[in-house]
Amino acid sequence: MIHILFARHKDWREEEILREFQQCGIAVTEYYENSYEMKQEVHDKLVQCMNKDTYYFIFSFNFYPVIANAAYNAGTKYVCWQYDVQKEALCFGHITFVTNYVFMNNAFWYKSLMERGIETVYYLPSENLSMKQYIETTLKVTLSSWEIKTLEAIIKWERYEKSKEKSTGDETIEKIYNSYEENKEYLFEIKTGLVNYVNELLFKKSIKGWDEILYLFMRSEIRELKGYFWEFYIMNYIFDIYKEERERYYSSGMTISVLQFCKMETLLDTYFQLVFYLRRLEYGIESETHTDIIKDIKRMNISDIFINHVLNDGNITDKEKVKEALRNLW
């Protein structure tokens, strides 16, 4: 069951929305705040609340920058239905957060935001749509099936973990190591969902897709997975590559080389292939093939940023030697 956090704001229309969500089979936890002003304490309370449980997204009627900011920092999607024109709120930089899904009823405002290059807004006029259809469209745009499966698996795991906490107390070695056995099924289910979801996002070959992956890995439950699966551990190295490439793209327009990868498996294979190649250059392994190695690195079409990161993270002892070999053979 989809579970959302509803940030309430005493708007008379919220009651009806709440009822409709529930009738659509969505579990809703209500969150009340007197004012969603841009204040640190409001932000912190929201982040704390979102980290306490796994919500598919946080929802509000109309857009609030403080919620957008908190959702981004908690790695949770922020869905809102923008009905009233709030010029100030929409002009805040927070509208651009990749975690936002802002459904707008006002065509003029939607167009003006789109013209500013903002990709987090969607035009969804309410005319001719029932509330149920409106909710269904919102969900379709916001959540992919693999994302839903991943979140479902996370929730199952969390429930299981909570049930254990009640029954046992001490942190014995037995308990710590048993947890691997006990959690195995849940963790592999999450892994399957997550890999497929990441692949969906990679397939977009876009900054938005990659940014969505980044925020996804900011979620505390997903951060934990890197302690169980090496794939997610290595992905963190690759995120650093992406972030640096993205920065350069914004400053100089140079291509982001990691965008070419459609599958996590290919991305990780390329990462390790490069690690292996650079080490072969360092130790002089199969030196007769080193020219071919350079050809293959060129064929990979990866950036100098990618190569430098692997040089630093790939257990290379004599980095200068490898750099020189690259320079000479390139």
Place this chain on the structure above:
Amino acid sequence: MNDNKVCFIICTNNTFFFDECVRYINWLEVPPGIEMELLEIRDADSMTAGYNEAMNSSDAKYKIYMHHDLFIRNKFLLYDILELFKSDDGIGMIGLVGSKIIPDNVIMWSSERVQFGDKEVKWEDYRYSLKEDGYWDVEAIDGMFMATQVDIPWREDLFDGWDFYDVSQSLEMRKKEYRIVVPVQHQAWYIHDDKVVMQLWNYNKYRRIFIKEYMRGEEG
């Protein structure tokens, strides 16, 4: 048994890593008169089953059981290992990381592990010397690299997974009164791409089996 033969034995499920691992083996300096063999074990039921199968099929006196994600970077490893074995027939097994004492909880990384010496040497100048660098006597070694000069069956009757086969084999060696040693390395002889994350899904199951088999007497 062929006294001039070294056999590398690797259980693998990953061609990409295995091929890379083999590149480093092929790169090693081979002492004159030494024959080399490589056994790749695929689809093994367990590490012990795979190792027993390979052990029984090779006539090499010296066998090196290792992980497919271990890349040997000491070009003279074969010289160093053979010199060590030949220095003492009582040395049954050599590892590259070991535990001087098996801790009570049998979690090997919770006790002091030995591998590195304290001499600062640049990699390009580094060369192991048995006489100067020496080795440690240990109770158990890490399964990433286990070189033997005697064949002792792996306990596939007990360890039918991928954990604890290394500590078990260490105790089997010691039961037969062989020493287990780890050369003092001033530079690591290998790169282990175990990718930081340990696969501990069945670790506790085999830890319990190990305790029951080898430590119950000590507890009692």
